Amino acid sequence: MTLSYAEKQRIRGMLADKQSAKTIALEFEVGEADVLALAKPKAALSAYMCFARENRDAISQEVGATDTSTLSKVIGERWGEVTDRSRWERQAADDRVRHDREMATYQAGLNAEDAAEKARIASAASGPSDRELERAEKRQRLQEEVEERAAAPKKERKAKVLTQAEQTLAAQNKEIESDKAKSAKQRLNFLLGQSDLFKHFGLAKEADASAKARHRKRKTEKEEDEEMMKDHKEEAGGGGSSSGGFEEKVRIVSQPGIINKDHGNMRAYQVQGLNWLANLYQNGISGILADEMGLGKTLQSISLLCWLREARKLTGPYLVLAPKSTLTNWEREFKNWAPCFKTLLFHGDKEARERMLAENLQPDKFEVCITSYEMIIREANAFRKFSWRYIIVDEAHRMKNEESKLSQVLRSFSSHSRLLITGTPMQNNLHELWALLHFLYEQEFPTSTAFDSAFNLNCKVGSVDNERLP
Template sequence: MSRSEQKENAPIKLDKYLENNNEHESKRDSRLEYLLKRAELFSHFVTNGTKAKNAGKKGHRNKESAEIKPKRLKKEDGSFELPVSDRDEVKLMQYDKTPDYIDGEMRDYQINGLNWLIKLCENGINGILGDEMGLGKTIQTISIFGYMKNVKKVDGPFLVIAPLSTLQNWLNEAQRFCPSLRAFVLHAYKKDRPKLLKRLKEPEDWDLCITSYDIALKEYHKFRKPKWQYVVLDEGHKIKNEKSKMNEALHAIKSNHRLMLTGTPLQNNLHELWALLNYLLPDVFSSSADFDTWFDADDCLSGNQTTVNRIHVILKPFMLRRIKSEVELSLLPKKEMKLYVDLAPLQRDTYKKVLLKEIKVIKGNGEVTYAKINQILMELRKAANHPYLINGIESGPPYTTDQHLVDSCGKMKVLDQLLAQLKAKGSRVVLFSQFKIMLDIIEDYLVWKGYTFRRLDGDKQIEQRTADISDFNAENSDVFIFIITTRAGGLGINLTTADTVIIYDSDWNPQVDFQAIDRVHRIGQKKQVHVFRLITEFTVDQRIVQRAEIKERLDRLVIKSSRKASIKNEGENHKDVLLDVIRFGADEMLSDNKSDVNFDLKRIMADAKSKEDAEKARLDGMTLEQSSSTSVYQFEGFDFRAKQPVAAPSSTATVSETKVLPSKSNI
């Protein structure tokens, strides 16, 4: 074909492309309309306590699959519409008091939760029990198993997949509240596992199997064989990545009903929410691309009420969410205070040295790799937590445990005063840190100070873990403080004998910290719970907290008000996100080295409210993408890439106006 002929055909091809694109958009809009109508139909049966006359009868649903196959009428344009339904409706059994098959008393909202689960079960709908942590999702789940066994006369089999740390609690709760359920835990080392796995072939001898995510993944081909009545995922957000092997394995385990338990259904972004819904209702939520187009996190965060309302409509029939302040009136609301801490002189020098150390990489040609950026970020996080976390900073050998552990770190100076104050008034403390090596330093400090403590991290064996928790919770226990790595102790433990939580350093994901706090602030807590969050001001530490708060705001908009916000699904591992975190601090530190440092706890507490209000006002309405900061190489008013001072911004400048965007030559 000649060049002139190609030019003549170009507009035709363009028109065809636009026509196809418009047709695709039209079908996508039709699918959204169908989804909204489908949600409305589900809501009718779930809300009104009725079920379709043929629900649960033979042939109503494929018992080998958890997928709902709604009848749809396809129109000529390729879109779908719901058929007109004239099915009769049948009233469901609903409870107004604790069922006879449950030993003990359920709270009113837990009975309402059981009634909601019955509605889902009878109408063949899978769902998310998204109650806030500490409201008894376990007892509500056990009660629906009891309903199936004692009322519906269905002996299972039922399967619960849960974090390892919660397996024993699940077994204890099942035996305590519903003795008629024959339950066992399937978890063992590889050499002992075949004997337990053999029990899966004999479901007539048991009703409930409780296993861990690790075993479910390793032995998923064995779990595929039984014809499960119910599969329950405790802490179901573990399958938020639809591309993970775990997600794929759990999709392969078929059942008549699926239920997901999570107090944090929205952790990072809306795409992860789709992954949860896709597991529960794969036919209804089949396309992640469509979901991402319909529901943009930026729209929610920037105040687009239409998008927020659409999400509420769609989530309503599939998710039940209650929060403690609304239903557990005997539990006092927790009081949280953010303590903004200055860098100690040694910390400040260490922080700068980390930047100076990377000048050659920073100034080099070409693009910096993710691995290098992540390494810089980790070193800065260590410097913000304690300079001794970086090799070569602490003097020695010999290494000594004395006052220098406190004097070399701003957070430790504040923690030293705070613990003394809490000890004097008889409080008991649980402290969380992301870093096991940080707990090593804190442990040395506690030994030096003579404070009694227990420690829990990922290396702790289950037997010792259980013993330490029992020691801490024992009546008249003399253990003052429990130090825990956030990821190891954020689930499955009850520490309501404490009344104070200290978050030494925050997680990228706000829900992880909330889970940790709820080890103390939960049902059974009779004291006022105080939470102190330590934040090293104008460092990556503060930036991580800011990003976590924006994510938590997305959770409030989408989940809590409906009873990623990592935009464009970049996730926290994306290099640009990490660069943004490292850049933070330049706008606030474009001045000479700070000399007016403050480590007095009373002054820090007095300033906490005003600083938190100012931070909230600055972040209000901001998305993660809009919250970019300044150059990675600017700190304390000095550009470490160019090795020269930076001009301070005007008082009216905004974050976007003052940021220094790195060019390709210096990224």
């Protein structure tokens, strides 16, 4: 991965603040060597420092002390007793030469980066860059190839014969996509009803466009009667209308009946959490479960799938994504609390993955797939074939960078609903929260511009800059 000018500057600042190279490498998704290459050369040693480095171990053994304060005091006394210091002064002089040489190279590199950045800015201001010209030429070539193919005589295509597994998967995906389309209107009405703030992110325009589209075609009396009957049935079955604000469409006061009571019972606050999650689903909403550690976020997530199975007769498929270290815990919790589910722990080497892709990751072979971030990235094409009823991401703060490979891959998946589990939805700044919302509501929060402007960090903490809202 090539680091940008701004990223290099930021890494140098983090190194100056004594942050570890390993931590920085993980954040920017580069190697530690790439980070250390940007570090400033070590300062030149003084004659005293050369003396201390050479004699520290011997003095430590002599006085029988290892703590820094005692050793520093003794070394300082010994240094004061030395009359001929020429030896260490020569070492210090050699190290200054080394430092000056490395600093010259380091400064030359900085100057080159500054010059390249200024040239890039100037080039961008003056006209299209070489990259843009190259892309234009490529688009032209592709357009010519498309026209040639269009002009060429068409070959008869043989109709593809789907296997039984492919037919089952297509039917399963079609059902979930249909439910997903129905919940889109519920989601829009829900978000508009929550706060006037959402209207500033383009949701009001979307609602107006939807209303105009409905009015363009006048409905017959029969169509109006059928719609009224349909709404009446949904209200009777769901517990309320979807218009305006958060409305409880279901009221859950006890744990689902298929929860394994022999293993234990849910606590009252966990049942309340299930009630909240179920109503999110009923309103067509994805969410972030941000309870603190130890409050049973895993159990609440499993109970949601139990409720969907018991109350809505929905058996999946569900995708649970978690760190590699917690995969077996998720599998164990499903066996303990919800043994009714057919779970698939998707993890292993290349040979094991190929076997599971061929035998286990197939329609009707599983209901819940539990896998890690690494497996999702490596086998993205296989997971992308499914339309998922629910995608649950544990330790979701890993997705705070919307440009990371994990975030990009997961956004390409199709799902009816999504749930992020994290005790720290925001660690450093509000942009990280937007990255999570972008994954949950990609259409409603397509870019961070309006979000960052609305929640101006220069304002008082917790306030919204209404003047900057459109």
